[in-house]
């Protein structure tokens with residue numbers, strides 16, 4: 001989920017090298033068929049050496065190329081910026097029912113707050129948090145953006161072998177940590193869409209919460225905006241987001257069903273429960289083509305024959321401008337929207353969204 005935009009890791013480096021492999025061997029085979037003589041073997045030796053040197057250079061570049069997380073300086077007397085780290089204070093932490101997640105509040109010192117914030121902190125944005133012990137950074141999404149006093153709230157998940165998540169869970173109120181940002185996760189354009197369908201898994205809900213908070217929860221109902229549908233999934237009821245996230249979403253959607261709809265999915269009912277949602281209101285199973293089609297067809301006032309006609313292709317058979325945003329673990333992204341492309345590109349639309357007829361310009365994988 002949330003593909004990291006950090007410099008390439010060893011596994012990604014291997015992927016890149018592997019991609020070049022077949023092309024190189026095809027070229028070699030073609031060349032060998034043309035000239036079966038000594039000059040060919042000399043050329044092959046040169047090619048092997050060049051390849052090896054190239055490989056070594058790539059590996060060296062990975063280790064010695066300036067890595068922003070290691071090389072970005074820390075300034076205590078400058079405003080918050082993506083170019084350097086700023087020390088901030090952990091002002092609150094709260095364990096969630098799911099012990100692998102916590103809510104954490106960070107406060108940026110008043111003197112580090114940028115003077116004009118509207119554009120900088122327009123949705124959807126994140127900050128990098130640096131794990132001081134090992135000098136590694138990861139992106140995290142402030143749920144409600146940043147307030148006048150510099151406060152930001154995060155929902156943070158730790159993974160059994162994860163670095164920064166576990167380190168963050170060990171922090172307590174009063175501790176100092178370093179952040180840099182804001183960084184744009186997705187450039188939201190308010191008046192471009194009639195309908196926005198957000199599909200998330202786990203902490204993949206955080207950028208969508210920020211978007212909904214910014215466009216609906218914090219503005220009341222007066223501002224015109226697209227209609228939002230959030231389809232969120234967790235493995236079990238206990239792993240659903242804490243009440244601090246789910247309650248505002250649920251209350252808003254009950255009061256304004258024409259502006260926001262929330263559907264919650266769990267892989268299985270394991271006897272655990274959510275603090276916010278009765279188990280009977282949860283849908284059991286993965287989000288797939290049926291859930292997507294249902295979300296779209298029930299969003300429009302259609303006659304029975306229009307609904308019947310749309311079943312085959314709810315996205316193509318409409319004049320409405322529909323956007324699909326997807327954020328979650330990589331297997332979920334793959335199943336819903338198809339895998340990312342090479343070098344962090346969006347890749348083609350695949351999975352359930354391709355099955356219902358989505359085009360590339362309608363889909364964004366966060």
Ligand SMILES: Cc1cc2nc3c(=O)[nH]c(=O)nc-3n(C[C@H](O)[C@H](O)[C@H](O)COP(=O)(O)OP(=O)(O)OC[C@H]3O[C@@H](n4cnc5c(N)ncnc54)[C@H](O)[C@@H]3O)c2cc1C
Nearest residue numbers: 002003138139140141156157159161162163164165203206
């Ligand atoms: C723009 C952006 C915003 C983000 N916002 C948030 C946020 O608000 N809250 C939040 O908790 N996270 C968020 N993330 C994810 C976060 O940046 C880290 O990737 C995540 O916390 C794991 O980092 P780590 O150092 O703990 O684990 P790592 O050391 O990176 O990973 C160790 C191991 O943990 C497992 N692992 C790591 N990430 C995942 C995953 N997502 N799903 C399943 N297994 C995984 C892998 O098996 C991996 O081998 C965001 C990411 C991006 C790019």
